[in-house]
Amino acid sequence: MKLLLAEDDLRLGRLVRHMLEKEGHQVTWVHEGQEAYQEAMVGEFDLLILDWMLPKMSGIEVLHRLREEGFQGGVLMLTAKDEVEDRVKGLNTGADDYLVKPFEFPELFARIRALGRRSFTPFKEDQVKAGNLLLNTVTRTLIREGREIPLTLREFQLMELFMRNPGQVLPRELIWDRIWGYDADVTSNILDATVKLLRKKIEDPDGKRIIHSIRGIGYKLEV
Incomplete structure (x- = not known):
């Protein structure tokens, strides 16, 4: 590199x-x-x-x-x-x-x-759509209702993981492996902080929750 x-x-x-x-x-x-x-x-x-x-x-x-x-x-x-x-x-x-x-x-x-490391899922298409969210895997941009939402590398990888698995509960261990890797010393605080920042970017303050916390398990994207 x-x-x-x-x-x-x-x-x-x-x-x-x-x-x-x-x-x-x-x-x-x-x-x-x-x-x-x-x-x-x-x-x-x-x-x-x-x-x-x-x-x-x-x-x-x-x-x-x-x-x-x-x-x-x-x-x-x-x-x-x-x-x-x-x-x-x-x-x-x-x-x-x-x-x-x-x-x-x-x-x-x-x-x-x-x-x-790239996302664990091979790029089968340039765009991934979930509800009103559109993720471009080439330009690494996220569009929601015509508005571009800037993402960091980690936020992009996490959002792609969610959008390729909408409605599925993703265990914390799986997220750690796919985004950070088991050989990295990733704490719960870092994962939770990244999700919190991602929520602020993609969710309306008064709108419905998109990324749901599943107590004791992990997270799920509902759009």
């Missing part, structure tokens, strides 16, 4: 780049946020790995600006922040995954593989 690594700790950045290149990835390493933003806008990267605390522009600011500009690529945040509120903030800003420092390299590699 072609990766952009933004890490201002020179020792850690050098080590991470070396280990990623040993895994066969092509890595561009930058040391501060403004440069990360510029590289991401002009380069064609499969995945961005952003440290939360970067000079000149923080990783979360870089992510926010990129999503506002329509960047649809995968983003993995590296951070020492491990509170639930911080995880939700990162996901709310548009991060697709979250890795807390210090981390082990096998876990980093597993998360990168999971982010690079």
Whole structure:
């Protein structure tokens, strides 16, 4: 994969780049946020790995600006922040995954593989329709009643999983496997936070619920 690594700790950045290149990835390493933003806008990267605390522009600011500009690529945040509120903030800003420092390299590699993995269902068609929702798997856009709804990579993958299985109860374990992978350290908080953010985007505040929580089991899409 072609990766952009933004890490201002020179020792850690050098080590991470070396280990990623040993895994066969092509890595561009930058040391501060403004440069990360510029590289991401002009380069064609499969995945961005952003440290939360970067000079000149923080990783979360870089992510926010990129999503506002329509960047649809995968983003993995590296951070020492491990509170639930911080995880939700990162996901709310548009991060697709979250890795807390210090981390082990096998876990980093597993998360990168999971982010690079496409939906488990082969693309049999360019568009998936469920009720008044239309998902384009080529442009990775979601349309509801003529309105385009921007989605992060994780939100897109989750929405495609729901829309390809409307009315079916999807167990939490299945969602973890299909979206994150069993080899990734995914917590219930991250899954629930992603669903919560997706609901805010696709459901009307006063309208009926589309994504239903099935207590003790998982989730179901009803359109």
